[in-house]
Amino acid sequence: MSEPDSIEEPVIGIIAEVVGADPAEITGDTALAALGWDSMNSIEALVRMESTFAVSLDLRSFHAVYTVAEMVALVEKLQAGAPRHP
Amino acid sequence: MSESESPLAALRVAVRERRMPDPRVRRALLESDDPALARQAGRVLGPLTVDGDQPRQVEVAVLATCTVGPYEPLLRAQLVGAGFLPTVRPADYGTFDMALATGEFTRDGDPHLVSVLMDAWHFLPGDWSAAEPDALEKHVETRLEEFRVLLAGCLERTGATVVVHTVPLPAEVRDGVISLRARARVTQLWYRVNAALLGLAEEHGQVVAVDLAGELAEAPVPARDARLHRYGDMPYGDGALLLLARLVRRVAQAQLGLSRKVLALDLDNTLWGGVLGEVGAQGVQLGGLYPGNCYLELQRTVRRLREQGVILVLASKNDEEPVERALSEHPAMVLRPDTFSARAVNWSAKAGNLRQAAEALSLSTDSFVFMDDSDFERGQVGDELPEVAVVSAAGDPAYLVDSLLRHGWFDVMALTETDRKRPELYRKRALRGTFSAGFGSSEEFLRALDLSVEIAGATEYTIGRIAQLAARTNQFNLTGIRYDEAVTRRMNEEPGHLVVSVSVTDRFGDEGIVGALWVERGPEVWRVLNMVLSCRVLSRGVERAAIAWLAGQAHEAGATAVEGRYTRSPKNSVAASFWSDAGFTRTESPDGSETEFYTLDSATAASAGVDWITLKERNGSSHE
Incomplete structure (x- = not known):
């Protein structure tokens, strides 16, 4: 299938859209907090990532994520394993 | 058609150019079932203003017993989709009872609509004992009564139309009761709550009640996401909120006069299966088993619309004489020749035919809905008459009735005697046109x-x-x-x-x-x-x-x-x-x-x- 790191771009796309930022200015090292990541837009990102990548995120690990790269890693880990929720 | 182009890009252009998005983009907004798209669209449309001729404006205040969440952008996207220039103002979190008690929804005067967003926990106690079913019942009934009293008081202070909705019973309450008998009693209590919410529309002329619980039962979206509920006091998922936004948009259309009045229908593969010119009147599929039963059901649905004042127009590329014969003689035909107020059965382009029918009826084409199975015909009408609402009859005929009804094009606040007589009036009106020629x-x-x-x-x-x-x-x-x-x-x-x-x-x-x-x-x-x-x-x-x-x-x-x-x-x-x-x-x-x-x-x-x-x-x- 696709490269394991191929989801970075769509993840950045979703994050950029929900916080209203330019995707070109976001890299793996960008801290989510620096983008104005709050309870409302993070939940929107959660819902969209779940439907885009067909995964189910645990809110605790989702909120523990600090950078964009960590978010990508979290989603990839879930994609690799079986979905946690039916 | 450049369907591939993202509607969001088109919306951004419209906002930048200070104009309404064009009808094709608005239709895409109305028809999309994707809450993520609707949510982004609503956000993009937030700063929308329009230069020059103003579209219908609508102001909606949102009053919620919980977090409003994405409901605001979802509602805005629906309203723009319907052709409104909307202002959606959510009240502050936690001010539900206060806003109802004072009747002040916005700082500057009455909005047109107040959309009330309610969740089950507004009526349910935070904790309850399965050993005391009476106490649970009492609590819910008291909360319901409090809401009714607040609402009644509020209606004396506002001229706005208030939209309330039915509320689904959370499974965690229903399934928390393990005796099947007791569970049925809790469920019954809940149906009473919803019946009372619907009854508010009968008690007060200013209240409209919509059935969110019913919509949820048929839509493939979960009512709630437990994580969002626990984490953010968001008792409804995005998909459920989109359903509610759609219901409230339909109320706005009815309330502010954007209801459609005319339904123009194709014949072949829309009102019956098959092509009359090829199979003859005896050969068309109508009634009996699938797929004939789908067309029969569509005809019955159309007849019910007519009984409620929707004017029917026939728009078919056929020879006139066999159509006349099929409509009058086919034993299963529900829609007979005189159920149509105007008939355009010829080989000319359908857009021109619809324009002529509108003239004969002295109605504007912006009150028309057009239903056809042919992509070409829908495209031609959509291009030439973008104001016409186009309904697809393509695909499996089992979906015909749903396709026609789901957008609520014809919804009105209440029916009057004039409404019911309208199709006949307009048929006579078309006759009057012939009379005046002399x-x-x-x-x-x-x-x-x-x-x-x-x-x-x-x-x-x-x-x-x-x-x-x-x-x-x-x-x-x-x-x-x-x-x-x-x-x-x-x-x-x-x-x-x-x-x-x-x-x-x-x-x-x-x-x-x-x-x-x-x-x-x-x-x-x-x-x-x-x-x-x-x-x-x-x-x-x-x-x-x-x-x-x-x-x-x-x-x-x-x-x-x-x-x-x-x-x-x-x-x-x-x-x-x-x-x-x-x-x-x-x-x-x-x-x-x-x-x-x-x-x-x-x-x-x-x-x-x-x-x-x-x-x-x-x-x-x-x-x-």
Whole structure:
């Protein structure tokens, strides 16, 4: 299938859209907090990532994520394993 | 068509260019079931303003017992999709009871609609004991009663229409009760809550109740996401909120006069299966087993729409004679030839046919819905007449009924007697067009019509129809002020005001109530705050007869003058010269006012009228 790191771009796309930022200015090292990541837009990102990548995120690990790269890693880990929720 | 282009990009361009998104993009917004798209669209549309001609504006306040979440952008996207320029204002979190108690939803006056977003925990106790079912029941009933009382009080302080919805019972409550008998009792309690919420619409004319719980049962979206509920007090998922936004958008369409009036239908593979020209009348699929039963059910659905006042137009590429025969002779046919108010059965382009049908019916194509299975025909009509709502009959015929009904194009607030008679009225109207061809002058024709106009004060029986005319009339609407039912009723009860209905009869039949006037009765001057007249009786002198009657009444009451007003809108140019034609003189408008003012000496009342109309008066007025 696709490269394991191929989801970075769509993840950045979703994050950029929900916080209203330019995707070109976001890299793996960008801290989510620096983008104005709050309870409302993070939940929107959660819902969209779940439907885009067909995964189910645990809110605790989702909120523990600090950078964009960590978010990508979290989603990839879930994609690799079986979905946690039916 | 560049369907591949993202609707979001098109929306951004519209916002930048300060114009409404074009009809194709708006249709895509309405038809999309993707809450993520709707949410982004709603956010992009937040700063939308429009230069030049203004679309219908709608202001909606959102009042929630929980976090409003994405409901605001979802609702905005739906409203823009329907052609509105919306303002959506959510009340602050946690102010639900306060806002209801004060009736103050927005800082600057009443909104058109108040959308109430409720979750089950507004009625349920935070904790409850399965050992005491009575206590649970008591708590829920008390909370329900509190809501009813608050709402009733609130309605006395606002003229806005309040939209409430049914609420699904959370499975964690239902399944927390393990005795099947007791569980049925809890569920029953919940159905009572929802029945009471729906009943609010019967108790209060200003309340509309929509069935969110029912929609959720048929839609493939979960009512809630447990994580979002626990984490963010968001009791509904995005998909559920999109369903509610759609229901509220339909209320806005009905309330503000964007309901469609005409359904234009294709025949082959829409109203029956197969192509008549190839298989003959005996060969078409209609009734019996699948797929014939799908077409039969669609015909029944269409007939029910007609019974509720929707005007039917036939738009088919066929030879006329076999169609006539199939419609009259096929034993399973529900829609017979005379159920259609106009028929365009020929080989010309359908857009042109629809335009001609609109002319024959004296209706605008923006009140049309067009249903066809052919991508080509829908594309042609959509391109040439973007204002027409297009419904696809392509694909599996099992979905025909759902495709026609799901967007609520024809939803109205309430049905009046006039509505039910409308299809027949319009059929006669089309006949009237043929009748007029035989006269040398229009006045000669009007005399032959035996027109009779009846003027009556508004009554409880007619206020609904009067408010409906105010909401729907765009062409002959002198000042554009759309007095709704509540305001009209209030005015009618005050001695300083007068509200009258205008009905018309002619040799072809009774048109029913076709116009209304809202008048302020000053001691010296009577001011016509607005006058509306249905476009189907325009250019017959009815408006002149009504104003002559009013001037006569003013004169009898001792007032010396009648003042008329005209405020130009994109659609009411047909009424621009009304006051001058009726003998009124233009006076100066106050500085900055876009309204034109006119005056007439009430002693010269009779000169405003026309002599081919017989005037009848009925003392139904509440002032007598």
